[in-house]
Amino acid sequence: PGGRGRPERGSTAYLNPYTGQVVALQTEHQLPFFKWTEDLHRRLLAGEVGKALTGLSALFILVITATGIVLWWPKTRQLLTGRLRIKWDASAKRLNHDLHIVLGFYCSLFLFGLALTGVIMSYRWATESLFTLTGSRPTAPLAAPPSAAPGSPRTVAYDAALRAGQQTYPAAEFWRVGMPKDSAAAVPVSAPSTLPLRSQGLDTLFVDRASGAVLGQHLYARQTAGAQLRRLTKPLHTGEIGGIWTKLLAIVVTLCSLTFPITGVILWLNRTGKQKKKGQRRPVAAGA
Numbered sequence: 044p045g046g047r048g049r050p051e052r053g054s055t056a057y058l059n060p061y062t063g064q065v066v067a068l069q070t071e072h073q074l075p076f077f078k079w080t081e082d083l084h085r086r087l088l089a090g091e092v093g094k095a096l097t098g099l100s101a102l103f104i105l106v107i108t109a110t111g112i113v114l115w116w117p118k119t120r121q122l123l124t125g126r127l128r129i130k131w132d133a134s135a136k137r138l139n140h141d142l143h144i145v146l147g148f149y150c151s152l153f154l155f156g157l158a159l160t161g162v163i164m165s166y167r168w169a170t171e172s173l174f175t176l177t178g179s180r181p182t183a184p185l186a187a188p189p190s191a192a193p194g195s196p197r198t199v200a201y202d203a204a205l206r207a208g209q210q211t212y213p214a215a216e217f218w219r220v221g222m223p224k225d226s227a228a229a230v231p232v233s234a235p236s237t238l239p240l241r242s243q244g245l246d247t248l249f250v251d252r253a254s255g256a257v258l259g260q261h262l263y264a265r266q267t268a269g270a271q272l273r274r275l276t277k278p279l280h281t282g283e284i285g286g287i288w289t290k291l292l293a294i295v296v297t298l299c300s301l302t303f304p305i306t307g308v309i310l311w312l313n314r315t316g317k318q319k320k321k322g323q324r325r326p327v328a329a330g331a
Contacts, residue, residue, distance in 0.1 A: 061201070098165030105158035108151045115148050136313055143306035146299060153296045160280035163273070170273060179267035187228040188259050190252040199223060199230060203255025208232030211248050211257065219245070229258050236263035244274050 057067040079088075087093030117123040126148065129141040163169040174180060201220055208218040215234035223230055229249040236244040244263030251258055263271070278284040282293025 094165065098162065101158050101161030101165055104154065105162055108155045108158060111147060112151055112155070115144060115151075139306050139309050139313075143303060143310055147303055147306075150296045150299050150303075153292065154300055157280055157293065157296070160276040163276045164280065173272060174267075174269035177267070177269040177272060179269035181273075182266040182270040187224060187231055188249050189227050190223070190229045190258070199252045200250075200255045201230065204230040204232050204250040204252075207250045207255055207257055208234060208248050211260070212237075212246060223252055228252070238264055244271060 055069045056065050057069070058064065059066055082088055085094060085097060087096055089096075115126060117126050126144055129145045130137060133141070163173060199222075205218060205220050208220065209215075211232075212218065212234035214237060217234065219233040221231040221233065230252050232248045232250055233245040234248075236246050238244065244266070246263050247261045249258045249260065250256065263274075266274075275284065282290040
């Protein structure tokens, strides 16, 4: 715990769901490696300032990718063929050109989506634009119905709530049992939606806190289009939307993108070198 008896920023307390006893306390200095990596990626370990900087970088990549596609666009079919294939047996200059132009085009189709979702996750105006484009509004927060048998938090039938969730969503990969918001509210039990490509969305069941009877449910499919798309931004950004294969694709695209600044600089050096050589050529005298 930090000063004045409060936990440090980013601390996580693990509680016994039946007694409320604190079993363990984990501070931000004890974060696991992947949690630390996520904080580095999203905030540069610098809080809101770092989040603003990573948002700017995502916006920069979005602009660079979009303009790169415009510059790549061929004017003739003959040029199109040359910009879709890499000539591996060509000279070093031509190979560098193809690695930047051709490989860059294929990767840009995915990089644009990765950057766009990064911008949406970073800026409120981007999220609001998403709702505007879909003609929808954010889904109202879940309102848990009152329990039929209000009581103290110690009388919550968590086991019965879990069984109700397992019976309602038998094919779910996991079930998440939440705590009632007050002494009269029902117990929420959530499970991944079964809609295609919607596994990041949750269907929520509300269970009576004492008897375990089902009082109602909130289906992810009933959320607005904007809310569903906003929920998909993170799995699209990380590549987990389609499982291991889309994750591998995201890794390959990201690794390939590391080469584009290098091949781009080499392209620039080659072109400036040609321009200097042209400038150094002297005109031949007419009578020579």
